Amino acid sequence: MMNSPIARPHTLAITVDNEPGALARIVGMFSARGYNIESLSVADISERHDVSRITVVTSGDDHTVEQIKAQLERLIPVHRVSDLTAEGGHVEREFALVKVRGTGEDRLEAMRLADIYRARVVDATMESFVFEITGSTDKVDQFVDLMRQIGLVEIGKSGVVAISRGAEAS
Amino acid sequence: MAINPLLPRLQTKQTDDVMPSGAENLVKALLEEGVDTVFGYPGGAVLPIYDALFDHPKIRHVLVRHEQAAVHAAEGYARSTGRPGVALVTSGPGATNTVTGITDALMDSIPVVVITGQVPTHLIGTDAFQECDTVGITRHCSKHNYLVKEPAALASTVKSAFRIATTGRPGPVVIDIPKDVQVEDVPYEQGGRMHGGYNPQVKGDLSAIETAVDMLAAAERPILYVGGGTINSGPGAAQLVAEVQRMCDAPVTATLMGLGAFPASHDAWLGMLGMHGTYEANMAMNQCDVMLCIGARYDDRVTGRVDAFSPASKKIHIDIDRSSINKNIRVDLGIVGDVGHVLEDLTRIWRSRGLKRPSHEEWWNRIKGWRAKGSLDFDQPDSGEILPQHAIRRLYEMTRAKSPIITTEVGQHQMWAAQHFGFDKPNKWLTSGGLGTMGYGLPAAIGAQLGNPNALVIDIAGEASIQMNIQELATAVQFNLPVKVFVLNNEYMGMVRQWQDLTYSGRRAHSYSDALPDFVKLAEAYGWKGIRVEDVGALDGAIEDMMETQGPVFVDCHVAKVENCFPMIPSGAAHTEMILHANEVIGAVEKDAEALV
Ligand SMILES: Cc1ncc(C[n+]2csc(CCOP(=O)(O)OP(=O)(O)O)c2C)c(N)n1
Ligand SMILES: [Mg+2]
Numbered sequence: 001m002m003n004s005p006i007a008r009p010h011t012l013a014i015t016v017d018n019e020p021g022a023l024a025r026i027v028g029m030f031s032a033r034g035y036n037i038e039s040l041s042v043a044d045i046s047e048r049h050d051v052s053r054i055t056v057v058t059s060g061d062d063h064t065v066e067q068i069k070a071q072l073e074r075l076i077p078v079h080r081v082s083d084l085t086a087e088g089g090h091v092e093r094e095f096a097l098v099k100v101r102g103t104g105e106d107r108l109e110a111m112r113l114a115d116i117y118r119a120r121v122v123d124a125t126m127e128s129f130v131f132e133i134t135g136s137t138d139k140v141d142q143f144v145d146l147m148r149q150i151g152l153v154e155i156g157k158s159g160v161v162a163i164s165r166g167a168e169a170s
Numbered sequence: 171m172a173i174n175p176l177l178p179r180l181q182t183k184q185t186d187d188v189m190p191s192g193a194e195n196l197v198k199a200l201l202e203e204g205v206d207t208v209f210g211y212p213g214g215a216v217l218p219i220y221d222a223l224f225d226h227p228k229i230r231h232v233l234v235r236h237e238q239a240a241v242h243a244a245e246g247y248a249r250s251t252g253r254p255g256v257a258l259v260t261s262g263p264g265a266t267n268t269v270t271g272i273t274d275a276l277m278d279s280i281p282v283v284v285i286t287g288q289v290p291t292h293l294i295g296t297d298a299f300q301e302c303d304t305v306g307i308t309r310h311c312s313k314h315n316y317l318v319k320e321p322a323a324l325a326s327t328v329k330s331a332f333r334i335a336t337t338g339r340p341g342p343v344v345i346d347i348p349k350d351v352q353v354e355d356v357p358y359e360q361g362g363r364m365h366g367g368y369n370p371q372v373k374g375d376l377s378a379i380e381t382a383v384d385m386l387a388a389a390e391r392p393i394l395y396v397g398g399g400t401i402n403s404g405p406g407a408a409q410l411v412a413e414v415q416r417m418c419d420a421p422v423t424a425t426l427m428g429l430g431a432f433p434a435s436h437d438a439w440l441g442m443l444g445m446h447g448t449y450e451a452n453m454a455m456n457q458c459d460v461m462l463c464i465g466a467r468y469d470d471r472v473t474g475r476v477d478a479f480s481p482a483s484k485k486i487h488i489d490i491d492r493s494s495i496n497k498n499i500r501v502d503l504g505i506v507g508d509v510g511h512v513l514e515d516l517t518r519i520w521r522s523r524g525l526k527r528p529s530h531e532e533w534w535n536r537i538k539g540w541r542a543k544g545s546l547d548f549d550q551p552d553s554g555e556i557l558p559q560h561a562i563r564r565l566y567e568m569t570r571a572k573s574p575i576i577t578t579e580v581g582q583h584q585m586w587a588a589q590h591f592g593f594d595k596p597n598k599w600l601t602s603g604g605l606g607t608m609g610y611g612l613p614a615a616i617g618a619q620l621g622n623p624n625a626l627v628i629d630i631a632g633e634a635s636i637q638m639n640i641q642e643l644a645t646a647v648q649f650n651l652p653v654k655v656f657v658l659n660n661e662y663m664g665m666v667r668q669w670q671d672l673t674y675s676g677r678r679a680h681s682y683s684d685a686l687p688d689f690v691k692l693a694e695a696y697g698w699k700g701i702r703v704e705d706v707g708a709l710d711g712a713i714e715d716m717m718e719t720q721g722p723v724f725v726d727c728h729v730a731k732v733e734n735c736f737p738m739i740p741s742g743a744a745h746t747e748m749i750l751h752a753n754e755v756i757g758a759v760e761k762d763a764e765a766l767v
Pocket of ligand 1: 579580581582583584606607608609631632633634635636658660662663664665666
């Protein structure tokens with residue numbers, strides 16, 4: 001593992017007991033100790049609905065992130081914390097629904113850009129589209145920026161979800 | 171049969187029902203945890219539990235006079251016995267009153283279980299009478315908490331709560347129980363284990379311990395820096411500290427929380443370290459070449475300015491809480507594990523290698539030089555006003571044969587007690603270290619006395635702090651507890667005044683203890699014996715009188731009003747920048763230093 005004194009984003013995958021208050025405990029730890037959360041996503045992942053996976057993107061130098069990890073691990077409902085950024089190869093994706101209003105040339109331009117970014121149309125009216133886009137945070141953000149120039153109405157984003165590469169669990 | 175509704179029903183409750191109520195299951199679960207004492211205060215949302223506890227043959231309920239005191243009493247019980255303390259309070263204000271106690275227990279890693287009543291489940295979230303979001307409020311000041319919504323889950327929740335409170339790094343656990351859950355009849359079932367992810371590591375990594383032995387064996391100027399984790403680890407851990415000391419001929423210092431983990435009467439004892447620590451302890455920390463930190467957490471009161479903290483040493487840190495390692499100070503070797511287990515392995519490996527006991531004569535000579543400064547010395551005149559340090563010294567000398575349990579409040583008196591009262595054994599010194607809670611000492615003394623009925627228990631107090639939980643004088647009377655309160659009455663919130671004199675050019679904003687009650691009369695009104703002492707000539711007589719009195723005694727000891735507590739490392743200063751005497755005080759500081767606590 002590199003030991004970098006420079007702050008950079010780290011993606012953490014946290015598995016926790018799926019119980020009331022577990023998310024509040026995790027989020028509260030970040031705010032109480034002054035760490036930031038750049039992105040957060042949560043979902044139940046187990047067959048018996050007893051374990052959830054939380055993906056958090058935070059930022060800090062390696063020492064800070066080590067401390068964040070240690071602080072998370074001491075929370076009672078937390079099973080595991082993986083620092084995917086430090087542990088090596090992993091895949092990160094974000095999903096967004098983007099509503100754009102426009103007519104005429106704007107409408108065609110929106111379609112062209114959607115095509116380039118491989119966004120799919122999931123709803124359409126004569127003056128609007130809803131696009132579905134999946135990709136890295138950068139790609140999604142770039143697409144949203146372009147749509148802003150055309151007539152962005154609203155966006156819904158999932159937050160980052162991530163998983164390690166290869167056959168093993170992270 | 172007609173029952174007169176105006177008469178209390180004194181008949182015992184029928185208990186031959188087929189199925190127990192939630193409240194009865196709770197009591198049974200407490201019994202299975204070996205609970206014999208519960209500190210509590212009743213109210214609407216815990217009536218079923220109170221009914222189940224009423225006249226219980228095995229669990230004694232100790233009625234406090236404020237719920238904050240229930241938690242501090244539970245802490246005092248826990249710290250002095252090594253067994254978890256239990257508090258029981260009602261919903262709403264009962265629960266919110268416990269928050270300071272819960273936070274105190276979290277900061278000092280004390281195992282307590284706090285049971286709170288809650289409005290019935292169908293009213294949760296409706297702003298019902300005496301409803302508060304207890305689990306929300308206590309989530310970040312407890313080690314863990316539960317809202318029990320299913321009656322069948324109650325017993326297993328209690329079991330998990332005690333396990334979490336007492337294992338790993340101990341701490342407070344809250345169990346919030348809605349009233350309907352207390353009432354409903356369900357079979358007693360402890361169910362499966364909860365929290366698959368909770369598995370505290372008690373054994374240290376052996377290869378790391380081998381490395382620690384290498385480092386200690388190679389040391390020329392070693393030091394043992396001992397903290398409250400050693401006390402939490404049990405009496406065996408304190409003995410192992412003494413063994414490590416013998417093995418590597420190291421001087422020993424301890425944090426405020428660690429006092430008693432190494433005998434103060436031992437030649438190798440340097441006294442407490444940190445902000446009000448001795449010169450020799452802080453200098454030795456600064457100059458050592460190998461520092462073995464045993465269950466302490468490099469708190470800011472200990473380190474002073476972080477970048478100047480013991481710059482040339484190799485640091486080894488043993489802690490059961492991985493997050494404490496490298497949190498404030500980077501160490502060379504971290505060992506996650508329980509102090510007792512790790513030290514056992516460490517001493518075993520040391521012996522198996524046949525290492526000889528080194529002799530660090532030169533190191534000891536330097537320490538001798540620092541000791542010669544006499545950083546705790548003071549000059550008590552033969553007559554007239556009593557110096558607070560002298561009062562503590564006399565209290566120590568006159569009571570030490572009885573190996574008393576000392577609790578304190580927070581302020582100068584606390585620091586003087588830490589400096590001048592010697593502890594040879596663990597579990598005898600109960601003070602609010604992390605949170606610094608005024609009002610801790612009296613209820614903690616009550617809890618300690620209940621857990622140690624034959625011990626001499628003394629709360630060393632300040633006249634301001636004692637007023638924060640003064641109502642507990644009544645609890646001591648009701649339960650025939652011979653607790654002693656020894657107030658160093660300087661008519662000031664002395665520690666606040668000291669900081670104002672040191673950093674605000676002596677502008678003593680609201681730190682004078684005005685309108686003080688006559689403590690002797692107050693004590694007497696509660697049924698205590700009250701003793702007032704003002705002249706140093708009468709001090710020994712007052713202490714004797716206190717010790718010879720069977721019941722509770724309140725000593726109002728008037729001391730010099732504006733004595734300051736030295737030595738002192740100002741906030742944010744290095745260990746080597748210690749103020750030893752009043753004449754070194756400047757009286758004001760730079761703006762950025764003003765912001766430090
Ligand atoms: C609950 C609480 N409020 C405020 C403080 C801040 N504080 C620390 S020491 C102190 C003064 C204590 O005065 P006293 O009990 O008379 O002790 P002394 O310092 O005079 O020995 C105060 C107000 C605190 N520690 N706890
Ligand atoms: Mg005072």
